Amino acid sequence: MKKQILPKGFLAAGIHCGxxxxxxxxxxLYSEEECKVAxxxxxxxxxxxxxxxxxxxxxxxxxxxxxxxxxxxxxNCMTGKQGLKDANETxxxxxxxxxxxxxxxxxxxxxxxGKLMCMAPLTAGIKKIVLELSKNGLTDAAEGISTTDAFQxxxxxxxxxxxxxxxxxxxxxxxxxxxxxxxxxLCYVMTxxxxxxxxxxxxxxxxxxxxxxxxxxxGDMSTNDTIMLLANGKAGNALIxxxxxxxxxxxxxxxxxxxxxxxMIVRDxxxxxxxxxxxxxxxxxxxxxxxxxxxxxxxxxxxxxxLGGDPNWGRIASSxxxxxxxxxxxxxxxxxxxxxxxxxxxxxxxxxxxIEKVFKGKEARIEVDLRQGRxxxxxxxxxxxxxxxxxxxxxxx
Amino acid sequence: MKKQILPKGFLAAGIHCGxxxxxxxxxxLYSEEECKVAxxxxxxxxxxxxxxxxxxxxxxxxxxxxxxxxxxxxxNCMTGKQGLKDANETxxxxxxxxxxxxxxxxxxxxxxxGKLMCMAPLTAGIKKIVLELSKNGLTDAAEGISTTDAFQxxxxxxxxxxxxxxxxxxxxxxxxxxxxxxxxxLCYVMTxxxxxxxxxxxxxxxxxxxxxxxxxxxGDMSTNDTIMLLANGKAGNALIxxxxxxxxxxxxxxxxxxxxxxxMIVRDxxxxxxxxxxxxxxxxxxxxxxxxxxxxxxxxxxxxxxLGGDPNWGRIASSxxxxxxxxxxxxxxxxxxxxxxxxxxxxxxxxxxxIEKVFKGKEARIEVDLRQGRxxxxxxxxxxxxxxxxxxxxxxx
Numbered sequence: 001m002k003k004q005i006l007p008k009g010f011l012a013a014g015i016h017c018g019x020x021x022x023x024x025x026x027x028x029l030y031s032e033e034e035c036k037v038a039x040x041x042x043x044x045x046x047x048x049x050x051x052x053x054x055x056x057x058x059x060x061x062x063x064x065x066x067x068x069x070x071x072x073x074x075x076n077c078m079t080g081k082q083g084l085k086d087a088n089e090t091x092x093x094x095x096x097x098x099x100x101x102x103x104x105x106x107x108x109x110x111x112x113x114g115k116l117m118c119m120a121p122l123t124a125g126i127k128k129i130v131l132e133l134s135k136n137g138l139t140d141a142a143e144g145i146s147t148t149d150a151f152q153x154x155x156x157x158x159x160x161x162x163x164x165x166x167x168x169x170x171x172x173x174x175x176x177x178x179x180x181x182x183x184x185x186l187c188y189v190m191t192x193x194x195x196x197x198x199x200x201x202x203x204x205x206x207x208x209x210x211x212x213x214x215x216x217x218x219g220d221m222s223t224n225d226t227i228m229l230l231a232n233g234k235a236g237n238a239l240i241x242x243x244x245x246x247x248x249x250x251x252x253x254x255x256x257x258x259x260x261x262x263x264m265i266v267r268d269x270x271x272x273x274x275x276x277x278x279x280x281x282x283x284x285x286x287x288x289x290x291x292x293x294x295x296x297x298x299x300x301x302x303x304x305x306x307l308g309g310d311p312n313w314g315r316i317a318s319s320x321x322x323x324x325x326x327x328x329x330x331x332x333x334x335x336x337x338x339x340x341x342x343x344x345x346x347x348x349x350x351x352x353x354x355i356e357k358v359f360k361g362k363e364a365r366i367e368v369d370l371r372q373g374r375x376x377x378x379x380x381x382x383x384x385x386x387x388x389x390x391x392x393x394x395x396x397x
Numbered sequence: 398m399k400k401q402i403l404p405k406g407f408l409a410a411g412i413h414c415g416x417x418x419x420x421x422x423x424x425x426l427y428s429e430e431e432c433k434v435a436x437x438x439x440x441x442x443x444x445x446x447x448x449x450x451x452x453x454x455x456x457x458x459x460x461x462x463x464x465x466x467x468x469x470x471x472x473n474c475m476t477g478k479q480g481l482k483d484a485n486e487t488x489x490x491x492x493x494x495x496x497x498x499x500x501x502x503x504x505x506x507x508x509x510x511g512k513l514m515c516m517a518p519l520t521a522g523i524k525k526i527v528l529e530l531s532k533n534g535l536t537d538a539a540e541g542i543s544t545t546d547a548f549q550x551x552x553x554x555x556x557x558x559x560x561x562x563x564x565x566x567x568x569x570x571x572x573x574x575x576x577x578x579x580x581x582x583l584c585y586v587m588t589x590x591x592x593x594x595x596x597x598x599x600x601x602x603x604x605x606x607x608x609x610x611x612x613x614x615x616g617d618m619s620t621n622d623t624i625m626l627l628a629n630g631k632a633g634n635a636l637i638x639x640x641x642x643x644x645x646x647x648x649x650x651x652x653x654x655x656x657x658x659x660x661m662i663v664r665d666x667x668x669x670x671x672x673x674x675x676x677x678x679x680x681x682x683x684x685x686x687x688x689x690x691x692x693x694x695x696x697x698x699x700x701x702x703x704l705g706g707d708p709n710w711g712r713i714a715s716s717x718x719x720x721x722x723x724x725x726x727x728x729x730x731x732x733x734x735x736x737x738x739x740x741x742x743x744x745x746x747x748x749x750x751x752i753e754k755v756f757k758g759k760e761a762r763i764e765v766d767l768r769q770g771r772x773x774x775x776x777x778x779x780x781x782x783x784x785x786x787x788x789x790x791x792x793x794x
Contacts, residue, residue: 046718046726078714080727080742113711114744221719223711300697314510314620317475321443322618329443330477345477347511 005138005156007167007192008234009033012137014144017125019073019111019118026125027070027144027171029188030098030133034064035232036197037106038204042225048077049087050107051226057091057103063197066104068188068228069094069126070145072173075184076109076117077223086117093123097130108226110147110173110184142171145186149173150268155260159253161246164237166193170257174265184222185212187261193250194233199242203254204229211258214290215266215380216298229254266380274383275363276306280320281376282369288325289370289377295323296366297381307383311358313341320368327370335367401535402553404564404589405631406430409534411541414522416470416508416515423522424541424568426585427464427495427530432629433594434462434503435601439622445474446484447504448623454488454500460594463497465585465625466526467505467542468519469570472581474620475511483514490520494527505623507544507570507581539568542583546570547665552657556650558643561634563590567654571662581619582609584658590647591630596639600651601626608655611687612663612777613695626651663777671780672760673703677717678773679766685722686767686774692720693763694778704780708755710738717765724767732764 006012009032019025039058041051057065069090076083087107094105109117132140142152156169174185195203208227240246266275278297283289296302299319305312313334321329330345337358340348364383403409406429416422436455438448454462466487473480484504491502506514529537539549553566571582592600605624637643663672675694680686693699696716702709710731718726727742734755737745761780 044715044718045720045723046714075711078711078726078739078744113709113715114739116744221715223715223718312510314472314475317443318441318510318618318620321441321620323442326442329475342475342511347475347513 005158005167006135006169007190007232009192009232010169010190011133011135012141013129013132013134014137014140014142015125015129015132017071017128018121019071023146024140024143025071025073026122026129027141028067028094028129028133029141029190029230030067031065031190031230031232033232033234034066034104035230036195036200037063037065037228037230038197038200039226039228040204040208042222044221044223044225046078046223048075048109048224049079049083050076050109051224053084053087053091054106054108057106061103064104065106065230066100067094067098068106068108068230070108070110070186070188071122072110072145072147074109074111074115074117075113075224078114079116082116086119089119090122090126093126094130097126106228108145108186108224110145110186110224113223138169138171142173145171145173147173147184151264153261153264153268155257157253157257159249161193161235161237161240161249164235166235166237166250167191168193168253168257170261172261172265174268184224185265186224187212187227187258189229189254189257191229191231192234193231193240194235194237195231195240195250196242199240199247200229200231202242203251206251207254207258210255211262214378215262216294263380266382274306274361276303276366276381276383277363278366278368278379278381279376280368280370282371282373283325283327283375284373286375286377289375290379291325292320292323292368292370293377293379295319296368297379302366303381303383306359306364309359311336311339311341311355316366316368317342327372331371333369333371337361337365401533401551402555402564403532403535403566404587404629406589406629407566407587408530408532409538410526410529410531411534411537411539412522412526412529414525415518416468420543421537421540422468422470423519423526424467424538425464425491425526425530426538426587426627428462428587428627428629430629430631431461431463431501432627433592433597434460435594435597435626437601437605437624439618439620441618441620441622443475443620445472445506445621446476446480447473447506448621450481450484450488451503451505454503458500461501462503462627463501464491464495465503465505465627466491466523467507467583467585469507469542469544471506471508471512471514472510472621473506473514476513479513483516486516487519487523490523491527494523503625505542505583505621507542507583507621510620535566535568539570542568542570544570544581548661550658550661550665552654554650554654556646558590558632558634558637558646561632563632563634563647564588565590565650565654567658569658569662571665581621582662583621584609584624584655586626586651586654588626588628589631590628590637591632591634592628592637592647593639596637596644597626597628599639600648603648604651604655607652608659611775612659613691660777663779671703671758673700673763673778673780674760675763675765675776675778676773677765677767679768679770680722680724680772681770683772686772687776688722689717689720689765689767690774690776692716693765694776699763700778700780703756703761706756708733708736708738708752713763713765714739724769728768730766730768734758734762
């Protein structure tokens with residue numbers, strides 16, 4: 001079990017209210033004082049009602065909120081005007097129960113698309129969950145936002161900024177490749193750091209880029225994907241601006257947390273299956289390295305090669321070539337689990353002994369050096385899991 | 398068995414030369430007189446040697462050739478200078494054996510990436526195959542270009558243009574989702590139509606767009622993908638220009654053939670599995686309908702829903718929304734196998750009886766009406782096949 005420390009001034013809770021049969025299906029994150037929030041939402045044009053509402057609320061309240069309430073079991077998406085009304089009612093009911101201002105409670109939902117919310121259990125649940133808020137509620141909250149997740153995703157750490165103790169705690173959910181109908185990624189990061197709005201906004205963008213935007217599970221972009229970064233300033237450190245040493249320290253710790261959670265998402269539900277790390281270096285442009293890494297990580301054929309323990313480097317070269325990035329194929333080097341397979345325009349003849357362990361372990365490392373420049377990027381993926389295969393095979397038999 | 402008529406003045410052959418263990422692995426398409434050719438090659442930056450050579454040759458000979466020689470078993474890709482030398486030698490040897498000009502023989506290869514060609518069996522095979530050329534060699538040639546294809550892909554038809562009989566005959570190969578290392582798509586179309594170079598070039602582009610560029614099997618773009626359209630003018634019809642009634646009749650027949658072959662590729666290797674037809678209409682721009690259809694057809698989550706017989710229309714809406722096309726979700730209509738699931742911004746409550754057959758047949762039809770304009774597009778896909786699943790599951794157990 002992960003440490004469930006919460007930053008100063010934050011409380012959390014997770015309960016079962018009846019949206020799902022048994023497991024926890026409601027979570028509440030609460031700041032004792034007003035906190036700043038920076039959020040990122042899905043780029044999918046089909047956006048769930050809570051995301052539309054939250055965007056409006058964030059404009060109204062200028063990015064200052066008191067709480068986030070999250071239900072699992074129903075995504076409240078493609079639900080039209082009634083869905084927006086339900087999301088708004090959820091926000092208002094929670095604000096009322098907490099005794100805080102209207103619009104200072106953001107809502108998130110995850111679950112099935114296209115079904116109207118069942119408001120009765122949610123209404124009762126909200127009244128109940130505010131009474132459960134506690135310093136120790138982080139793991140319960142993580143459970144409350146889960147759908148098909150095989151384990152709760154919690155990551156937290158404390159560190160010093162100019163002698164002041166600062167804490168960042170985060171929960172996330174997401175596990176693709178298991179249940180096709182629930183692949184939403186949610187992440188909520190709370191910190192007691194005193195940080196400027198500009199720095200908070202920069203932080204959420206930068207950290208998402210190297211974590212949640214650097215993993216691929218099933219390649220689909222959910223209608224409900226949400227990342228929120230909440231900061232209440234209770235650590236009492238000097239205001240962190242969007243550059244300088246303090247920001248650097250903050251980012252190092254924030255990045256460690258989001259990377260940790262992103263990798264948990266990739267690992268989740270994979271049973272005895274493999275995680276794939278794709279590292280691309282030597283690109284001329286920064287964006288190029290990521291494009292190539294992503295093309296390799298997303299390739300179904302590469303995933304199959306890894307699953308089958310087959311060091312099929314030609315397939316990796318082909319995926320890199322389909323990324324849209326221009327490079328000289330004769331210059332590229334391809335290493336699989338540390339063994340060079342292609343270099344100086346030539347296939348390397350490796351002894352069977354040398355390659356017998358390649359792609360046979362729990363983690364597969366794919367390294368591509370384009371030898372065109374100095375930029376690099378890492379992308380994480382997983383092979384097509386046995387569980388996923390079994391689930392789908394069962395459907396048809 | 399498909400009819401194996403060849404257009405006037407064309408001969409074909411397919412033999413086993415020893416690149417593969419048992420099955421035919423070499424094909425030759427030959428025109429008794431010089432013919433015009435229009436070709437399309439993969440957009441993958443990693444291009445196999447024969448494609449690099451063919452591009453050069455087509456410039457040199459101004460798009461006029463005599464033959465195409467195709468081997469299966471080795472893709473001659475990522476093989477550096479030696480690979481180019483081997484492709485060139487293959488072209489020269491074939492030209493010599495046929496007694497035609499250097500550079501009038503194009504080469505194609507399909508098979509494993511990154512291994513040097515084994516030239517000995519190929520050299521012997523070329524000498525042998527020229528003796529096998531015949532009016533009845535089309536199906537043999539189709540077998541010669543196959544890799545993991547479960548059946549030969551041949552399509553041909555004759556029709557009249559201003560009273561003159563014109564024939565179009567074509568062979569193709571391609572079957573993704575079975576063997577991850579061999580997903581190349583090749584297609585060779587021969588016609589005796591008398592057609593201008595401009596019309597031929599327009600024809601290959603337009604027909605590819607609505608056939609091979611409107612299917613998705615595994616989403617990967619191969620290093621060897623090739624489509625060639627050869628015309629020798631032997632039908633004796635008045636020259637077809639790039640517009641007008643004659644071009645229209647030619648395109649109708651050409652499109653019927655390439656669509657036929659494209660659907661064979663989607664169907665191949667799917668065992669008892671399903672073909673998915675995604676039809677998107679009502680888009681504001683022509684390209685938009687295709688983008689949305691492609692996003693839905695490519696979605697692994699949609700494929701799973703179809704495989705599982707689960708009418709999960711929310712997942713289809715979500716995929717459409719991730720296509721990058723802007724539309725009003727409240728206006729869209731979603732029909733699965735003829736049953737409306739979402740319309741006027743609302744989930745349609747269907748009786749269990751009404752939906753019991755949805756996604757349960759051999760063909761799944763997904764229809765999306767964006768209600769934004771008058772454009773439409775159709776994309777074909779397949780679910781994740783049982784065979785594919787079993788093959789991969791076997792790897793790990």
